[in-house]
Amino acid sequence: MEKVQGEMEIERWERSEEISDAEKKVIQETWSRVYANCEDVGVSILIRFFVNFPSAKQYFSQFKHMEDPLEMERSLQLRKHARRVMGAINTVVENLNDSEKVSSVLALVGKAHALKHKVEPIYFKKLTGVMLEVIAEEYANDFTPEAHGAWTKMKTLIYTHVTAAYKEVGWAQYPTATL
Secondary structure, eight states: OOOOOHHHHHHHHHOOOOOOOHHHHHHHHHHHHHHHHHHHHHHHHHHHHHHHHHGGGGTTTTTOOOHHHHHHOOOOOHHEEEEHHHHHHHHHHHHHHHHHHHHHHHHHHHIIIISOOOOHHHHHHHHHHHHHHHHHTTTTTTTHHHHHHHHHHHHHHHHHHHHHHHTTTTTTOGGGGGO
């Protein structure tokens, strides 16, 4: 059974708050520790994502039939995708002070997933939520309430920019309920 977010959660996601300079610093400091173990953390994020939201696996022919988390963990294709996801997030984190670069990177991600992979945009909301959970658990000592607030803004920033790219390309399957 998949987790479903309530209407209040969806409404809260719509408001994109600006990330302050202090919050950017917190994100970058936290991320530097996370990114030191990027492949393992990325694999943990993807495995939890696929366990919690198994319908997301439909977009991955290489591992869509895998049910066992240990099998997923050993999958070279899943590891490769985890590195790509973490690399994209790293580029965003490194460029938080350059809004044009952030927009450009996330637009490329959004357009590729909309046009080439035909991924429903709601999965980005789910993935960024899982990312936040995993980072908070695996880096609990670094994940202060201040860090949690900053990362909450970060996941909203990612989702907002990616879905803007979906809108820009006029993705027909884009359900208006997830906007």
